[in-house]
Amino acid sequence: MAKNRSELVAEVAAKAETTQTAVNGVLDALFSVFESSVAKGEKITIPGWLAVERTDRAARTGRNPQTGETIQIAAGHSVKLTAGSKLKAAVATKAPAKKK
Numbered sequence: 001m002a003k004n005r006s007e008l009v010a011e012v013a014a015k016a017e018t019t020q021t022a023v024n025g026v027l028d029a030l031f032s033v034f035e036s037s038v039a040k041g042e043k044i045t046i047p048g049w050l051a052v053e054r055t056d057r058a059a060r061t062g063r064n065p066q067t068g069e070t071i072q073i074a075a076g077h078s079v080k081l082t083a084g085s086k087l088k089a090a091v092a093t094k095a096p097a098k099k100k
Contacts, residue, residue: 038079048086055080
């Protein structure tokens, strides 16, 4: 089971008793801040919920799976998301069984 953006926006708007347009604007701004901050190498931490940071990947040797030829993979960056204690606790509690 997955929740897409429009479902998330609708649920947040209902809980916050605001419009979906307002929630969409806040999410757009939030993701914009995440994008620019992480791109600069800044770590974003929301205590208890999550941390987002850019990680560095060293250059390495790989192998082409079709030919078996070794190739050089350039150094690069990735993003690391770490769940906080509140999110981990929410996952650890057993959710009620869903009927099919």
